Amino acid sequence: MNTQTLSPLFRLAELVHYKLLSLFPRSHIPQTVKPSAHPDLRGDASTLAAQLDGKTFRLPDLWKVFAGWxxxxxxxxxRLEGLVDSMLERxxxxxxxxxxxxxxDFGRLMSLWYPDAEWPELEVAxxxxxWIFVWDDEVDAGDTDVSNDEELARAYYQKSLRTVHCLLGLDEGSDDAAAAERIAQEEQSLHPNMALFADVGRGLRGATDRIQRERFYRELENFMISVGVEHGHRMRGEIPSVDKYLHIRSGSVGCAPQIALTxxxxxxxxxxxxxxxxxxxELWKETVVMCLILNDVYSCQKEIAQASLFNLVPVMYHNCSPAKQTLDTVTRDVEASLRESMRGFEEAAKALGEMVSDDAKVSRDVQAFIKWCRYFITGVLQWSLESKRYGMAECRHQDGSLSIVL
Incomplete structure (x- = not known):
């Protein structure tokens, strides 16, 4: 599959649709329950959950795909483990x-993502x-008011974006003498889930230029809008095509803002x-795609248990032709998609290297950026296999393959 075939007009339509929903909220959607293992589900998601219930999703050892990374x-x-625990307790x-x-064990993930970073940068990252894990869980977990109400979710996204914009020092007049006072007032009135972002804002305002922060904000805005679109699909029990899913999920997986900090x-x-x-x-796009594929395949058991079928594994299964609708088909498609995305990544990396080959400093910095993208992907892979968040240790065989009961 090739996500480049998706028209920019489709993305514009999604954004306009979401903005209109913010202005003209939907009426409450009645829940139509079908017999399934997940009575909280509706629509196609309910039917799909019943089809997948108890089936085993098998994965090969995906480290073989990334053996050279x-x-x-x-x-x-x-020290990172202690930092993460203290932040969560706050x-x-x-x-x-x-x-x-x-x-x-998010501290382990930070260690794998940023193996060469020094402590001040690690604190911000x-x-x-x-923050983004906790923020996203508030919408995705299915056990909060926000996660079960589209109007509350939209208000949550909009308030979060306004706060982020202010804390990054991007509001109009942020360079004047009163800017620090306005930001301080914002920090004092933060929602608990946004408290950590005050630390991020302070770190980035002092160490990055406005263009960098604007890029980071744009990616966060796209993330939050995509989470809203995803949330709407989940609430209505809609299962999109694989291409449309990848388009939405590329935003909602939350990787692009992380890349913007690189x-x-x-x-x-x-x-x-x-x-x-x-x-x-192109390098960003393929980094995001590989990350979302890995995140989805290792989290599918957890997400289905939480009554969320908006995941690549169920989506691919739903979109299989009737004659080939098996989880083994999904496994083959997942591996093929990873390899295709890796090829695109390597082509982009080569093109970038050629563009800057006549400038030693920029060439060195570009290669460091590319190397970090590889660390980002292998960090996701290793942490996802280790973390108790997904429970993959219990699904793993001695040869590195997995049998995941859905």
Whole structure:
């Protein structure tokens, strides 16, 4: 499948649709329950859940796909574990949820994502990553008012975006003398889930330029809008085509804002002509696609258990032709999609290298950026297999393959 075939007009239509929903909220959607293992589901999602219930999704050892890519851990790995726990304790009051989030071991993920980063940058990146996991869970987990009401969810996204814009120092007049006071007032009135983003804003305002923060904000805005579109599909029990799913999920997976922090984390500043060129955009796109594929296949058991069928595995199964509708078909398609995306990544990396070959410093920085994207993917892969958040350790065989009971 090739996500490049999706028209920019389709994305514009999605954005306009979401903005209109914000102005003209839908009436309450009645729940139509079909007999299934998940009585909270409706529509196609209910039927699909019944079809998948108890089936086994088998995956090969996907490390073989990424065998040549680097994996390393940061020297501050143990310190990161304590930092993550303290951040979670600041914003999570539900003891059961706090315990589950601590078991996820986000500190390990930070260590794998940023093996070469120093502590000041790690503090900012960790605050952002913990924040976005908690923020996203508020909508996805199915156990909050926001996750079960489209109007509450839209209000949550809109308020969050206004807060993010302010804390990044992007509001009109943010460079004047009163800007610090306005930001301080915003910090004092934060929703608990947004408290960590104040740390992110402080770190980025002092260490990045406005263009970098604007790019980060645009990616966060796209993330939140995509989460809204995804949430609407989930609430209505709609299962899209695979291409449309990948388009929505590329935004809602939340990887692009993380990539937007890369030059800051590496202590480099690539020219805007490089940051905005075609090969760099292609590198981002394929990094996001590989991340979402890995995230979805390892989280599918958890998400289905939480009555969420908006996941690549169920979506691919739903869109199989009747004659080939098996989870083994999905397994083959997943591996083929990963390999196709990797080919696109390598082509983009090669093109970027050729573009800057006559400038030693920019070439060195570009190669560092590309290497970090590889760390990002292998970090997702390794952490997803280890983390108790997904429970893949119990599904794994000695040869590295997995049998995941849905």
């Amino acid at each position: 680097p994996l390393a851990a940061n020297k501050h790995a143990q 914003i999570i009051t539900n003891e059961k949820k706090l315990k589950a989030l601590k078991k996820a 960790t605050a952002y990553s913990v 030059d800051h984390m590496l202590g480099i500043r690539l020219p805007e002509s490089i940051m905005e060129c075609g090969p760099m955009k």
